[in-house]
Amino acid sequence: MSEIIRLKAHVRIRESARPHGRRGRPVNEIMTLPRHNLPKRASHFIGRERDVTDLRQLFDSTRMITLTGAGGIGKTRLAVRVAETMLAGFDRVRFADLSEAVGPDAAVRAVADTLRVVDDRGVHEAIIAMLRPQRFLLILDTCEPSVGPLADLCTRLLENCPDLRILATSREPLRIPGETIWRVPPLSVPARTSGPQLSLLRPPEPDVAVVPGTSLRPQEALRYEAVRLFVVRAGSARPGFEVTRDNLGQVIELCRMLDGVPLAIELAAARVRVLSVRQILARLDDQFRLLVGTARDLPARQRTIRATVEWSHDLLSDDEQTLLRRLSVFATWSMRIAEEVCAFDTISREQILDLHASLLDKSLVTAGPEVGGRAHYHLLDTVRGYAAERLTAAGEEALVRDRHLDFAVAALEDSARLAVSDLSWPERLAALRRTDHHRENTRRLLAWARGHRPVDGLRFCVALRSYWAVRDATGEVVAHIGGLLEETANEAPSAIRARALALYAELTLDGESVGTAASAADAALKEARNCADPGALTTAYCAMAQVGLYTGDPDTAHRWATETLDLARDNDDLVAEIVALNVLGSLLLGRDRAAARALFEQSLAVSESINEGWSIARGLTVLGVIDLPDGDPEVAARALTTALRLFDDIGSARDSARCCAALGRLAIRTGDHAEARSRLVEAMRLSIASGRRLSIARAVAALAELAVAEDQPVRAAALAGAADSLRTEAHPPGRASGRIRAFAEERLGADTAQSAWHSWRSLSVERIVNEAVEFPTVLPSVPLTPRETEIAQLVGAGLSNRDIAERLTITSATAARHIANIFGKLGVTSRDRLAEWARANRR
Template sequence: MAANTAQAQQNLPLELNRFVGREGDLDAISRLLRSHRLVTLCGMGGIGKTRLALRAAAKATERFPDGVWLCEMSEATTREEVVARIAAALGARGDSERSPDQALDDVLRSRHLLLVLDNCEHVVADVSAVVERFLTRCPRVSFLVTSREPLRAPGESVWRVLPLTVPGPGPADPLGAESVQLFVDRARANAHDFAVTPERLDSIAEICRRLDGIPLGIELAAARVRLLSVAQIAERLSDRFAVLTYGDRSAPARQRTLRAVIDWSHDMLDDREQTLLRRLSVFSDWDLELAELVCADEALPARSLLDLLVSLVDRSLVTVVGEVQGRMRYRMLDTIRHYASARLAASGEEERLRLRHREQMLALAEELAHNAVAGHGVCWSRRFSSFQRVCAERDNMWAALNWSAERGDAVEGLRLCVALRPYWMVNGLLSEGAQWTDRFLALDCADEALRGRAMVRRAELAWDRNDQVHAVRVGEEGLRLCQEAGDHASVALALNILAMSDIRAGRLDRAGQRLAESVALTRATDDPWNEGIARSTQGALAARQGRLAEAGARYEEALTLLRVIDHRWGVGLTLIGQGRVAEASGDLSGAERCFREALEIQRAIGGAPELARCLAGVGRVLARRGKVAEAYGCLRESLTLCHHTGQRLGTARGLLAVATVAAAQGHAEEATLLAGAADRIREASGHSASGDPWPLRDGSFDRWWQEGRRTDVDEAVRRALRLAETGAAPTGSAPVDADAAVLTPREREVAQLVGRGMSNRSIAEQLFISPATVARHVANINTKLGFHSRNQIAAWINR
């Protein structure tokens, strides 16, 4: 089994050039991280806080078993966005009932890791509140923060990041100064034949003194060595700094120095380079294609942008991030971006550029929305490519949403929310999608058809979050508006969502009526995607009613539709349902085939909830087929994935799956403890018990059950993983396909009555024994045959 879901240990970016100096800072920060859980690096823009934090975090990796994780905060504007960015860095999805804060509590509570929160100065209060919460609730999580001011949170240790050392006026060797070392290193990177002569060294020393040892200023100056001699750079800086007429005269001297050197670097650009620099500030990061679409016009033709962009990179005003989807991506340092953004505002172009930026984000999102549900003519590679593209533009999507909200642009905001629904759904970002959609639905919007589309998608998010009341209320209103607008695709989607809500609430007849209506509509309008979802939901409804053969047929119809349109994500979801039906019917080879195909699809897509369900399905089937060690491997991976991404319901299911296999292998006490823990988690999250009640509840096993219900979820997961790690079956355990001879006559009699669909109470009355005794016989049957439900016993005895 490929370990694609193994947790990475860090997400720190690669260093694109050499780290120079600051050894004393690194040692001090390392000591602080050993003794303090919150360390904040403070200093002015351009002083090197981010680079120092990343190097310190990389050095600390070995001391944090669960990794070090960079969370970029430059685009965050609210407390919710701060939490969302931490969750995104950790891959935490959360689940339905809890706030994102609560979901992160569960993800972080037992993990020993370091979170690096970068560029926090504009959301200091929000970051401080979030950090304080997690410091209190998650005892092994530490924070390394960069900000221009402290968080002022309890227990914070502040490290002031000072400029690099500069050469003194005496005879000491200037090369001993960190600022000179940095200049020389960057100059050689820009001009490989750059040599340090005594004459040049004097000029370099003068440059570093003029720049007060500010790393950003030194890098900007060193980037000019291909165009100017070192003496010319020193002379121009001397002229510029003789009278500091640039920037805010009330600002501290070093901030005025940095502003002056950025002004100097900016003024050395030609008009077209200056224009592109300020226009690029609308992006968080970007590729050439986006830059051409947003920044080009008659004065700045698209064909000229590549050369101009290369020039900005050469001058250290733009940095290369790396390649994503075959496209090189770029960004600006935060200080440069703020500078360029101010220039953009002063130019009078800002609104026009931000509108063009939002138009491109809308185009990308709506392309995804179309490809996600399109019928014939869209191949899977195209669907998946548009999904990946939106993933790459997440920060830009947030910027467009924020800007729309600030302006009160309800129409554009709702269009973005409707279009981003597939992105939010697949990535499990349900809270994020709900928050944004609610924010724009609260605004006045004259376009009732658009409101209806948004409400239907909001209902889908609510259903996935198990918010049944919201799903039905918003879904019914959205259905009405979409029916009035003649939006057939949204009507079909609404009917499917409301039918799923009906099934969950036990309104099975109503669900059947809605699904029949959806199928008729989608067939009449040639909508294979929504028809496939309706057929799949009909399969779930039939399975809920115990009509397994019909359920299998409906799932097969759905698969046929979805395979024809090459929609692998839909195929993967349907295969999970079909696998469950095959499993309940006793068709183990068919069930394993379904789960493994779905697993392959979900690994490629990366949807954590569905991936965990596939792994659990494969594990259950392997256990029943006697492949216990391999089964434990799948169940261990599934449980770890659910626990690490904050899926409480998935964690409960994983614990129960491990418990079921363990019970079949003779570990009845420990299995009962895990089952009790799973039951408590489901209860706490508002979900009813899963399937048949755990059979080992009475007598001596009740103590283990109650202990499990008192066990902390982290401890329960640790115990389950330890148990799965051993994977040891005691001697004498029965293979899955054991002959009926392993059952006692009474057990076989009970199995036959289970096969007739009788309850424990009915069996007890017929055999003149107590229901508790029947439950014990059922447990023994499951243990001997490797089953974990009455449906499996029934399928086996009837076969």
């Protein structure tokens, strides 16, 4: 038998050297191999059209491409799809599955078996002899268990087989000359919006998973590969499934939480058989139990997310496994953070760089954007979850999280000290963006500090005071600070508690309860007086002054602002000096604008002396607003436009909204209503992005002022009434509210004005916004027939088509035709707009 085998090998090698047939293929090769052995796909290939095209083109300039990426990212499917599109360009295409190849020579022998070569002179030589005369595409799938032997094989093949192309898949590169590495990205998902959507402005229903809304329509969302994959696979699992406006936001958030990883998305979609998308989303905290599949066409290592990650983990060295599990505490990190936090016991600081590079090469660590000149990294959520389990099992979780908190507190306190120096504005902006990038780390550190290290948690919060002022932190942050204050009632030093209580007061001022802020400010003052820390006392005075201003207590505000100013100047606390001058200036706005301007100009000068762009922009905004009634419009426009540029650089939606609203009011004053509409709509968009109900109320109120200028009393009253309804008891109606109501009563009469005032107050926030930015195109005196006028008035009274038909003894269809004619004559597109016109033209 062995002689027969050797004879076959000898014949095959000899025949491969014979003259080729008319298409350049060895004569015997046609008989020995089918044209290709690509695995049949059990489901349709979705997405990655650009990747397929680019990879095909890349083979024009390179002979070997290695597709790398994390487990489940879709390397094998992409390789097979590329090969399918290239069949016509090769004599033969062979797919070698190397996932079961164990041992130093097993992978090379698996390649030989796939090619059906028998080696009597050595397996490498037999493979080379087989491939040398052919135009051949060789796909080597799952190379990571045998990188060394396969690297040697591929090097020799590329040297000896000029018409060979190799397409490999591996979780790490083979690192050989001529290899082009192609990192397979996750599937595309819709980007997150810059701020919370309208659905998040209202409290969620109990026991319901909340997801960000989306402005995309279903058909638009299906342009994204991850969404398309989920919808198609979910439709296979439950025929009839489709994406709708009701579940679209949940589908998108699901794809985001799964990092756009195809395997995870497919396993989640399979759960649609028994769970709704909302239920799947709510259960994603336990991905490893939820994301389990039973598809027989998948190898065992890809039938669960756990098996996929475990496969990669088991190929790591001990030190690589240790670093990976320690990295799981971060949402994102730079090399410096990894070196400071993860280097202890068995891993030295000097080892981190090489170990980290190895994890990156093996697709377990993912490179992210460069932030502030430093490369940043993260783990895919599936990898992080598995690594976190290993960290807990190793008994290292508390130690690593404590080290992370220690590092963060020290770094932030250093940054806070630098913030009062003469940093340039670009340096300040870079620091702001670094903190933005680490926002999820901030959440994790705060959650860990509560119950474990509450005093250090307060230090962490205090160090972020300036950042949270710029970013308008509320909600979750305030809850964490409140919880930390409760935990440290008898533990934290007075100086730390005083600063933390003052911060808590400042962050709750613009919320639902000014009373909470006042209590916190009082407590801060008491703590500050118990310690010999001038900085803590200044911070407490600042909080007291701001509480006085917000609660309408000018005497209290003036007293504490004056105390703050004196103490700040004595201690060279420029940030506190800015706050005090702003409070004193605000107290004078309604009485002495010239004196107020002088104080705000002083504040602006201090801000400019330390290049504090956010304070500069706020100062310019106030100075522009002061000039709105009767100042030089060009001066006001320059101040507001400069401020808006700074706010846009910072990314402060709340402040940009106020600035846009002021520019809109300036346009109203100059009679440019088209510019006013544009500015005020932008103010509304930014207010929504800020996620603040009060900000939306202010934008609606500004649109009410435009309606007055455009002589639309019904719309003006409806907008002003809605703006008041969006405010809370802590935020009384704006100064223009009474003036707008008087205007509406004068034009419409008291009863009609009252009806208009309340017409939008019961609407949802989203409906109010939609109505506010839909400007009427109504002509005030368009002639209608007597019957049309009568029907318009009945619509204005709230009657339906059926009610109108019964009232006028006509059919509902006739009433509908009349209303359609009225729409055409008046240029309106909804019954609400027609009702508004009817109320404004009531006879």
